[in-house]
Every structure is written in structure tokens, then in C-alpha cells.
Amino acid sequence: MRLEGKVALITGAAAGVEGELMGFGGASARLFTQEGAKVVLTDIKVEEGEKTAAQIRETGGDAVFVRLNVTQEQDWVNAIQTAVSTYGKLDILVNNAGTGARFNVEDTTEELWDSQMDVHAKGTFLGTKLAIPEMRQQGGGSIVNISSIYGIIGSPTSTAYHAAKGAIRLFTKSAAIQYARENIRVNSVHPGYAHTPLTDRGYEDPERLQWSIDRTPIGRVGNAYDIAYGILYLASDESSFVTGSELVIDGGMTAQ
Numbered sequence: 001m002r003l004e005g006k007v008a009l010i011t012g013a014a015a016g017v018e019g020e021l022m023g024f025g026g027a028s029a030r031l032f033t034q035e036g037a038k039v040v041l042t043d044i045k046v047e048e049g050e051k052t053a054a055q056i057r058e059t060g061g062d063a064v065f066v067r068l069n070v071t072q073e074q075d076w077v078n079a080i081q082t083a084v085s086t087y088g089k090l091d092i093l094v095n096n097a098g099t100g101a102r103f104n105v106e107d108t109t110e111e112l113w114d115s116q117m118d119v120h121a122k123g124t125f126l127g128t129k130l131a132i133p134e135m136r137q138q139g140g141g142s143i144v145n146i147s148s149i150y151g152i153i154g155s156p157t158s159t160a161y162h163a164a165k166g167a168i169r170l171f172t173k174s175a176a177i178q179y180a181r182e183n184i185r186v187n188s189v190h191p192g193y194a195h196t197p198l199t200d201r202g203y204e205d206p207e208r209l210q211w212s213i214d215r216t217p218i219g220r221v222g223n224a225y226d227i228a229y230g231i232l233y234l235a236s237d238e239s240s241f242v243t244g245s246e247l248v249i250d251g252g253m254t255a256q
């Protein structure tokens, strides 16, 4: 019970249905409830999110689903209010929601740039800003921001995604040093290539899947639980001396 007594809010957590391909948020919600946390799952995919939360409850976990578009401040206010009114407090926030955009600089439209910065950078900022007052009331908390190896290194495509994930990386360090004395820890996770609903369509192309495998020294792409276990560590008190850090989970990709 590594999260006993904790209350967590996870964004982009819809994809956690048993027997289907899971995302990092959905797998984290499952793992967190198994470890004793009460979890508010959030996403813009309402039907899938409700299904994941219902399945968690059927197996004895404590979870509710709330619709939250991370780019909308009022949605954040409502979701955090739900966490506090349902479970009494907020200890953990996982800023995980995201979408991809594989375009080079010249093919990236202004609209695409803005939407990538909105969902990743602004979404993470808004969640952090609104969670901190609740965490302060509890004497501390843990915020886990899901960046990417693409927030550390470049690639031939994904221009705006790189910029937005890089923004999350530095925003994390900025927030970490501001709130360290209040025992609010803020860390980033940098997953490598992983098979989730986000990458599923791309990986239907065997050449694209092989491209990712070839760049990963361990010789496979990751799965949702490979990343969720790292998120669990940073969310739990086991990482109480860890803040402003980057947890890379990439099968060795960025070690090269």
C-alpha cells in the first residue's frame, strides 16, 4: 500500500480499460488505487474514462471520473473541487494529458503550435497552479509532470511537441524550487517510445514501429506500466527527497 491515505488527480487517464491498450494515465490510475490511493480520473474522453473508473470500483478500488479539458481553467477548478468534496483533500497531481503532432518546422501551422503549447505547457501550468493551494493545506504534495524524451532531445519531426515538452521540463524545475520549502515536490517523467493509444495508429505501420525499436537499446518499445511504475514512485513518499528531477524511462534511448 505505497499510497495509502493519499488522494490523486490524474489527467488524460481515460485509457485504462481491462483487456484494451492502456495509456500511462489509465495504467497509473489502476496502480494508484491498488496501492491504496483514492483517484480522480480525468480526460476529455468521457465514455472511456467512466468505464475505466467503473472497472476500478468493481475490483475494490476507490475512483471517480470527471471531465477535464486541461486547457480550460474552469474545468480545473471543477475537477479539483470534486477531489476535495469527494475525498477531502488533494495530495498528488499527475499532469499526463497530451497529443502528438508529427510535423517539421515549415509544416507546423500557427494553430498547431498553439494547440500543442496549450495542451502540454498551459495544461501543466494551470493544473500545478490550482493544485498548490490544496496541497499547501495538507502540508505538502507531489506533482508529476509527464514530459517525454522529446522534451530533452530533438527528432526529424514533432517540432511543436518538442517545444511544448521542453517547456514542461523547465516549468517543472521552476515550480520545484519555488515550493520545495512547503514540501510540495514537482518532478518530470520522460518516457521513450511506448505503445499506447497515442501511438497505436502509427505503430500499425511496421516500418515506423521498427524505427522506434531500432533506436531503443533494450530492443522493444515500452508499455503503459513501464511508465506508470515510475510515476508511482514519484507520487509516493518513497521519493520524499526528490524534487526538480527528471526520471527518464526510455529503454536506454537517450543514453546513446
Ligand SMILES: NC(=O)c1ccc[n+]([C@@H]2O[C@H](COP(=O)([O-])OP(=O)(O)OC[C@H]3O[C@@H](n4cnc5c(N)ncnc54)[C@H](O)[C@@H]3O)[C@@H](O)[C@H]2O)c1
Pocket (backbone or CB within 6 Å): 011, 012, 013, 014, 015, 022, 023, 024, 025, 026, 042, 043, 044, 045, 068, 069, 070, 071, 096, 097, 098, 099, 100, 119, 146, 147, 148, 149, 190, 191, 192, 193, 194, 195, 196, 197, 198, 199
Ligand atoms: N506513448 C509514447 O510513446 C509517449 C512517449 C513520451 C511521452 N508521452 C506522453 O505521455 C502522455 C500520455 O500519453 P499516452 O501515450 O499514455 O497516450 P493516451 O492517449 O492514453 O493519453 C493521452 C490522453 O490525453 C487525453 N487528452 C488529450 N487532450 C486533452 C485535453 N485537452 N484535456 C484533457 N485530456 C486530453 C486523451 O484523450 C488521452 O486519453 C502524453 O502527454 C504523451 O505526450 C507518450
